[in-house]
Amino acid sequence: MQKTIPGCFFQKMYASLTGISMERDHMKDLRRYLVLKYIQYLVLSSSNAISTFLGLLGSLYTIIILQSAKVSSKSTVVLISSLAKADILVSVSIVSEMVVRTFEVSISSTAFTSALLQNLLTANAHVSCLLLSCVAVEAYLITFFPTDSRHLRTVKNARLTSRIIWILVTAECALFQTDVLLKASSTSAPTRSACVLLFHFSSTAAALLRSLSYFLGILLRIANVYIYYKIFFSMSNRSTLKTK
Numbered sequence: 059m060q061k062t063i064p065g066c067f068f069q070k071m072y073a074s075l076t077g078i079s080m081e082r083d084h085m086k087d088l089r090r091y092l093v094l095k096y097i098q099y100l101v102l103s104s105s106n107a108i109s110t111f112l113g114l115l116g117s118l119y120t121i122i123i124l125q126s127a128k129v130s131s132k133s134t135v136v137l138i139s140s141l142a143k144a145d146i147l148v149s150v151s152i153v154s155e156m157v158v159r160t161f162e163v164s165i166s167s168t169a170f171t172s173a174l175l176q177n178l179l180t181a182n183a184h185v186s187c188l189l190l191s192c193v194a195v196e197a198y199l200i201t202f203f204p205t206d207s208r209h210l211r212t213v214k215n216a217r218l219t220s221r222i223i224w225i226l227v228t229a230e231c232a233l234f235q236t237d238v239l240l241k242a243s244s245t246s247a248p249t250r251s252a253c254v255l256l257f258h259f260s261s262t263a264a265a266l267l268r269s270l271s272y273f274l275g276i277l278l279r280i281a282n283v284y285i286y287y288k289i290f291f292s293m294s295n296r297s298t299l300k301t302k
Contacts (some may be wrong), residue, residue: 091116097185100279117145133216140220141189142180151178173238176233188223191278194285201289237264
């Protein structure tokens with residue numbers, strides 16, 4: 059009888075942990091998570107420790123509840139799942155920086171390592187902004203074109219969109235990292251014409267891409283505000299007509 063007590067205890071503990079996603083309203087939790095992410099990436103001008111910590115907690119909780127069988131497989135859920143997994147990059151960057159500082163690794167002083175950790179944060183921010191914009195566009199289609207857009211709002215298209223976003227952002231950060239590597243190598247071999255030409259090309263491309271990312275970020279903020287402005291007043295008008 060006593061041997062079964064530990065087993066029952068762990069079963070109850072596991073049930074209580076997984077019960078978080080079974081007893082609560084999933085959609086309300088996911089909406090709160092989206093609001094948190096919108097504030098973190100599209101409202102705040104820059105990230106801070108508090109917003110980053112809350113974002114990581116929200117992503118962890120979202121990943122847990124998305125494992126529940128009660129969460130239906132929809133295109134929005136696919137986008138939210140990819141959004142939550144993007145915070146893994148933040149966790150890797152923070153842990154790596156802590157390890158480097160704790161053990162005083164000599165490589166931490168190199169520009170390459172510093173740029174790599176920064177690119178992880180850049181990839182997370184850009185992926186999150188693009189995915190949040192995709193969620194906003196989908197909400198717009200659901201509100202104004204629920205029937206006509208049904209063939210677009212599929213799980214397959216959502217997964218394809220997430221993959222394309224990840225590929226584009228990965229290529230972007232790879233270019234940034236290559237630019238840093240070429241800058242470091244050009245100092246040791248400045249006389250090679252091919253290296254100098256490649257250095258100027260990568261430097262120019264990286265600068266243009268940074269400028270494009272900056273203006274794209276501004277446009278995404280404006281577009282998201284406009285979309286939710288239209289959705290809010292559309293829902294308000296519908297509720298007013300129903301009360302009449």
